[in-house]
Amino acid sequence: MENYVTIAKFENIFEADLARSLLEDNGFDVNLLNERVVSLAPGIASSRLSLELQVLESQEAKAKALLTESENGSDTEYLLKNEGAILEGHFKLTSGRHSNLYIEKIRLLQNPLLAKTLCSRLAALITDDDVDCVVGPAYGGIALAFEVASILDKSFVFSQRKDGEMVIRSGFDLSEIKKAVVIEDIVTTGGSVKEVIQCLQDRNIEVIKVGALVDRSGGTVDFGVPFVSLLKLDIPTYDPEACPLCSAGIPITQPGSSDKK
Ligand SMILES: [Zn+2]
Structure with a gap:
């Protein structure tokens, strides 16, 4: 018998499951070691046991290549679509323009294991930096920045708008914070993040990097510091008069909340 x-x-089981499905869908014979123990007591078990994804020895190289390809971010879009965070259809945006894609931001947080998985990928893009603190703008950035801070073992604060102005939530002790990373869910124009950067600079805190799950700025945003993201999404929008989806007679929907930032 051949060895695994x-x-x-x-x-975490979510990430292990994804990798297993990917391999199984591609015809691999897969075994997930420790699955039962970890799924029975996730908190306790995962600190001692890892979930080990195994394949037949003869399939090792091919399976590894497939996983590497997927880790390189090609499946972030798939995950977000699968979760309903990126919707495909025919949408009327708050700007009045039409689009075939819509980002339902709140869905990024509805599945905490997905959020954790994406945050660990984001954290991997930041881990080399010498930072004291991870900052997230309310609301979308809070949970994500908290998770990234937790993974990197850094402190966490969040910013919020007060009387129209972006401020760090009062009560946080900023005295030990010199260098920060800002984490946002979706960057469109980058306006909120720029306000956070300014607000931190005003307190003599240097922002050394910005990270986002999705960069939909089309490469137009410049924070003056490196900007990393898991997914660059070019979302075409159309004048209603010239919308190909309207021409094709596809019914239009108006999403309930704004995805503008
Ligand atoms: Zn249209």
Whole structure:
């Protein structure tokens, strides 16, 4: 009988499951070691045991190549679509323009294991930096920045708008914070993040990097510091008069909340 060999280890079942599905969908014979123990007591078990994804020895190289390809971000879009965070259809945006894609931001947070998975990918893009603190703008950035801070073992604060002005929530102790990273869910124009950067600079805190799950700015945004994202999404919008979806007679929907920022 051929041996199974471990090709990847995971801390959470969600991520392990994704990798397993990917391999199974591509015809691999897969075994997930420790699955039962970890799923029975996730908190306790995962600190001692990893979920080990195994394939047959003869399939090792091909399976690894497939996983690497997926880790390189090609599946972030798939995950967000699968979760309903990126919707495909025919939408009337708050600007009045039409689009075939809509980002339902709040869905990014509805599945905490997905959010954690994406945050660990984002944290991996920041881990080399010498930072004291991870900052998230309310509301979308709060949970994400908290998770990234937790992974990087840094402190966390959040900003919010007060009387129209972006401020760090009162009560946080900023005295030890010199260098910060700002984490946002979706960057469109980057306006909110720029306000956070300014507000931190006013308190002599240097922002050294900005990270977002989705960059939909089309490469137009400049924060003056490196900007990393898991997914760059070019979302075409159309004048209603010239909308190909309208021409095709596809019914239009108006999403309930704004995705503008
Ligand atoms: Zn249209």
